[in-house]
Each structure stands twice: as structure tokens, then as C-alpha cells.
Amino acid sequence: MNAMSPLEQDLEQKLIEKLLALKYEHRVDVRDRASLEHNFREKFQALNRVQLTDGEFQRLLETIITADVFTAARTLRERNSFTRDDGTPLNYTLVNIKDWCKNTFEVVNQLRINTDNSYIWHTTGSGKTLTSFKASTLLKDNPDIEKCL
Numbered sequence: 837m838n839a840m841s842p843l844e845q846d847l848e849q850k851l852i853e854k855l856l857a858l859k860y861e862h863r864v865d866v867r868d869r870a871s872l873e874h875n876f877r878e879k880f881q882a883l884n885r886v887q888l889t890d891g892e893f894q895r896l897l898e899t900i901i902t903a904d905v906f907t908a909a910r911t912l913r914e915r916n917s918f919t920r921d922d923g924t925p926l927n928y929t930l931v932n933i934k935d936w937c938k939n940t941f942e943v944v945n946q947l948r949i950n951t952d953n954s955y956i957w958h959t960t961g962s963g964k965t966l967t968s969f970k971a972s973t974l975l976k977d978n979p980d981i982e983k984c985l
Contacts, residue, residue: 848946855943866944873897875942884928889921900930 856862866872877893888896896918902908911930918926932939 844946852943852945855941858941860941860943863942863944866942866947868947872944872947880928880930883930883932884926886926886928892918892921 852862863875866875873893877888880896881887899918900908900911900916902911913931913933914929915933916928916930918928920926
């Protein structure tokens with residue numbers, strides 16, 4: 837992975853400071869895909885009061901990870917169903933949609949994960965889509981940012 841330029845480091849630090857001011861928790865321990873997935877698993881299991889097997893967790897990831905932003909947004913805001921190893925259904929959410937004000941948000945330093953076709957940049961370990969939306973909202977007003985999707 838290439839080192840960040842000083843401008844990029846400065847932008848990242850300013851974004852993190854803004855998110856911390858909004859009561860995000862800075863997770864310096866989330867530095868790679870394994871720690872990101874571990875953090876997500878802990879949050880998912882606590883929110884849904886369930887313990888997943890390793891196989892169930894991998895299938896869950898395959899189910900929810902998508903490049904389609906509309907599908908991801910739908911999955912984030914709705915109740916979903918997943919078939920467990922024993923054949924029973926697990927109804928779950930990715931955020932607390934009942935008591936939305938109880939959701940917590942985390943921010944990590946820039947994290948690039950190499951996939952088959954691209955890099956995935958995550959700014960959070962919990963509430964990724966909500967934080968990414970907030971981050972893009974903050975970044976789109978920055979004149980130094982040419983493209984923010």
C-alpha cells in the first residue's frame with residue numbers, strides 16, 4: 837500500500853476530528869480486513885443477540901457485501917433474514933432501526949482492501965454505510981475533493 841500524501845493525511849485527520857466532534861469513536865485497532873471483520877462480527881452479534889458460527893458469518897458477509905449502493909442501502913435500513921446452519925431463520929438488522937438513537941458510530945484511519953477488481957475504502961467498522969454517507973456529505977463541500985461518490 838502506498839503511503840498517503842501530506843495533503844491526504846491532513847484531509848483524513850480533519851475528517852476524523854469532525855467525526856469525533858460528532859461523538860464517533862476512533863478505532864485505531866481496526867487496521868486490516870481481519871480486524872474490520874472481527875469488529876463487525878462483534879457488533880452484529882451484540883445487536884442481534886446471536887452467536888454465529890464461522891461458516892454462518894462468512895455466508896452473512898457474502899449476502900450483505902455488494903457493490904450496488906441501492907441494495908446496500910436497502911439492506912441497511914430493513915429487517916433481513918438469513919438461514920442458519922441448522923436451517924432455522926435468523927431475522928436481523930445491521931443497525932438498530934427500532935431505537936435508532938442508540939446506534940453508535942466508529943471511525944478508522946483509511947483502510948484499503950484489495951479485491952479482485954478494485955480497492956474498497958472503509959471509514960468505519962460499525963455503521964459503515966451511515967458513516968460513509970456522512971463522510972461523503974462532509975467531503976463534497978471541500979473544494980480540494982474533485983470527485984466524491
